Amino acid sequence: xxxxxxxxxxxxxYPLASFPAIDHLSLSIPEGRTTALLGPNGAGKxxxxxxxxxWKKPDSGTVLLFGxxxxxxxxxxxxxxxxxxxxxxxxxxxxxxxxYVLFGRSPYLHQLATPSAEDIKLSIEAxxxxxxGQCVNRSVTTLSGGxxxxxxxxxxxxxxxxxxxxxxxxxxxxxxxxxxxxxILKKLASRGITLFFTTxxxxxxxxxxxxxxxLRDSTLLYSGETAEALTPELLSELYHTPMQTFTHxxxxxxxxx
Amino acid sequence: xxQKQHVDPLPRKEDPEVTRYRMVxxxxxxxxxxxxxxxxxxxxxxxxxxxxxxxxxxxPFAISQDRLLGTIILNVRLPRVILAIFGGAxxxxxxxxxxxxxxxxxxxxxxxxxxxxxxxxxxxAIILFGYSATMIQISASxxxxxxxxxxxxxxxxxxxxxxxxRLVLSGIAVGALFSSGLxxxxxxxxxxxxxxxxxxxxxxxxxxxxxxxxxxxxxxMLVTLCILAASRWRINLLSLDDRTAHSIGLSPAKERxxxxxxxxxxxxxxxxxxxxxxxxxxIIPHISRRVFGSDARFALPGSLVLxxxxxxxxxxxxxxxxxxxxxxxxxxSIIGSAIFIGLLLRKQTxxxx
Numbered sequence: 133x134x135x136x137x138x139x140x141x142x143x144x145x146y147p148l149a150s151f152p153a154i155d156h157l158s159l160s161i162p163e164g165r166t167t168a169l170l171g172p173n174g175a176g177k178x179x180x181x182x183x184x185x186x187w188k189k190p191d192s193g194t195v196l197l198f199g200x201x202x203x204x205x206x207x208x209x210x211x212x213x214x215x216x217x218x219x220x221x222x223x224x225x226x227x228x229x230x231x232y233v234l235f236g237r238s239p240y241l242h243q244l245a246t247p248s249a250e251d252i253k254l255s256i257e258a259x260x261x262x263x264x265g266q267c268v269n270r271s272v273t274t275l276s277g278g279x280x281x282x283x284x285x286x287x288x289x290x291x292x293x294x295x296x297x298x299x300x301x302x303x304x305x306x307x308x309x310x311x312x313x314x315x316i317l318k319k320l321a322s323r324g325i326t327l328f329f330t331t332x333x334x335x336x337x338x339x340x341x342x343x344x345x346x347l348r349d350s351t352l353l354y355s356g357e358t359a360e361a362l363t364p365e366l367l368s369e370l371y372h373t374p375m376q377t378f379t380h381x382x383x384x385x386x387x388x389x
Numbered sequence: 390x391x392q393k394q395h396v397d398p399l400p401r402k403e404d405p406e407v408t409r410y411r412m413v414x415x416x417x418x419x420x421x422x423x424x425x426x427x428x429x430x431x432x433x434x435x436x437x438x439x440x441x442x443x444x445x446x447x448x449p450f451a452i453s454q455d456r457l458l459g460t461i462i463l464n465v466r467l468p469r470v471i472l473a474i475f476g477g478a479x480x481x482x483x484x485x486x487x488x489x490x491x492x493x494x495x496x497x498x499x500x501x502x503x504x505x506x507x508x509x510x511x512x513x514a515i516i517l518f519g520y521s522a523t524m525i526q527i528s529a530s531x532x533x534x535x536x537x538x539x540x541x542x543x544x545x546x547x548x549x550x551x552x553x554x555r556l557v558l559s560g561i562a563v564g565a566l567f568s569s570g571l572x573x574x575x576x577x578x579x580x581x582x583x584x585x586x587x588x589x590x591x592x593x594x595x596x597x598x599x600x601x602x603x604x605x606x607x608x609x610m611l612v613t614l615c616i617l618a619a620s621r622w623r624i625n626l627l628s629l630d631d632r633t634a635h636s637i638g639l640s641p642a643k644e645r646x647x648x649x650x651x652x653x654x655x656x657x658x659x660x661x662x663x664x665x666x667x668x669x670x671x672i673i674p675h676i677s678r679r680v681f682g683s684d685a686r687f688a689l690p691g692s693l694v695l696x697x698x699x700x701x702x703x704x705x706x707x708x709x710x711x712x713x714x715x716x717x718x719x720x721x722s723i724i725g726s727a728i729f730i731g732l733l734l735r736k737q738t739x740x741x742x
Contacts, residue, residue: 182632185635186635187632187636207638208638210638212638215637216633216636218630218632218636221633223492224492224494224628225492225494225678226682227625227683227684228682228684230410231682235626236637238623238639239637244619244620245622246622247622249407256407268409269409
């Protein structure tokens with residue numbers, strides 16, 4: 133199986149910081165699968181996301197995206213290959229859902245172009261795919277938290293990327309909305325889209341991901357199959373607190389001891 | 390496009406959502422054309438209105454008989470009308486771009502030290518060189534742009550807060566510096582000549598319009614309008630935060646700086662001749678979003694046309710209502726703030742504050 137991302141000995145230190153945010157990190161993110169990134173606050177998860185997005189440039193080390201060095205991608209190429217689903221986003225302007233999802237088409241449009249009929253068709257398909265078909269003309273300022281998350285997913289889909297990076301996709305959602313987002317994410321994964329998401333909830337990782345990467349103290353603690361990663365021992369070590377796991381109706385649940 | 394058209398043997402039913410989108414576009418296009426027609430009518434009306442031969446509206450058929458009337462229309466009223474429509478479009482367009490780029494519906498070039506810098510520059514030019522239109526324009530553009538750059542550099546140096554907050558704060562600081570500089574200039578200005586010129590210029594007006602002024606400021610304004618109108622869809626994307634904009638293939642810092650520069654140059658061009666004309670850049674984008682929705686693809690062109698309509702209306706009223714002229718800036722402030730209050734009192738909003 134090939135890798136979507138392959139990082140080798142990546143390091144990054146913020147200006148004026150006394151210790152690195154990412155320290156000699158080597159990690160592979162398999163293609164066509166779902167990978168969860170777990171780690172306590174301040175472990176470097178956001179910094180790692182920024183590096184994967186090329187929003188931050190590592191001080192040293194190499195990052196390969198689909199086998200090609202990340203820095204060799206043009207902006208357009210990168211936008212067509214990797215889409216971001218940010219954790220918190222809100223628009224001050226009352227765009228409607230279709231107008232907002234159309235933003236995802238920008239890597240396919242010339243600087244001074246406006247969206248074509250094809251872009252509109254693809255965006256509407258993306259909106260239906262995430263189940264917002266009834267909201268095409270609603271203002272994004274009236275969407276609920278769960279609907280907004282689906283909207284961001286639709287925009288990422290309209291971007292036509294093979295890989296989605298998701299910042300804590302369920303952290304601010306109630307159980308009902310979480311279930312809705314999880315269902316859509318599973319559907320996307322089954323279509324062969326590579327998902328990579330950060331989360332503070334190991335149970336969500338167990339539910340969605342086949343692969344888990346654990347980040348602690350700026351470097352990789354463990355990376356492997358979900359079943360082997362989500363053990364009480366590793367989780368306790370990761371979060372510096374006693375953790376336990378249960379299996380109920382075939383589902384792995386994680387909690388504090 | 391040289392793409393081959395695919396012809397369906399059987400007429401297939403179009404997706405209703407696509408149809409809807411097309412219909413909305415068509416509707417907005419018609420609204421824009423309607424507004425342009427209204428603008429055209431207003432231009433004719435404005436050219437015929439004035440105080441010669443008698444106060445009121447002249448008979449268009451009288452022009453062929455009255456050569457002086459023809460000259461007045463061509464050399465006095467026409468340049469003024471041109472400056473009003475393009476100036477209004479530039480002020481409203483710049484306001485729209487500032488609001489989108491800072492994702493803040495309450496900014497206009499008056500933030501970020503642009504207007505204050507331009508005012509300082511103009512006052513300095515009046516004191517040093519007397520009332521010379523060229524020197525005022527050069528100096529106002531220079532200091533307006535300096536205001537923007539100073540705000541930008543200062544914001545980069547701040548070590549706290551998000552980018553937008555830092556930029557607005559540094560804009561306030563730079564604006565205050567230029568304002569106090571302006572007060573100092575007024576203190577030293579000759580009260581019998583320069584001080585009056587400065588004060589009158591600050592009120593804003595187009596009474597000194599001439600073809601030579603049109604020639605000197607119109608090119609800058611035209612370039613501004615073309616660039617803004619051409620980037621209308623992309624301006625939407627720049628209302629997203631930097632990281633997200635980056636993730637959909639933009640270079641947010643570069644593209645923002647370019648558009649802000651363009652909007653600033655256009656603004657200082659019209660400010661240098663018309664003085665401080667407030668409220669256009671704040672109020673017109675709000676009205677346009679109400680008519681066209683938030684998508685800048687229509688709301689930006691709408692702002693340009695509405696801005697032209699607004700400033701031409703104000704200027705025409707300003708020079709015909711009373712026997713003396715009402716300064717343009719005073720009229721735009723009165724009408725603009727009244728409209729603003731009206732907008733805020735209505736429940737439904739196009740923006741989230």
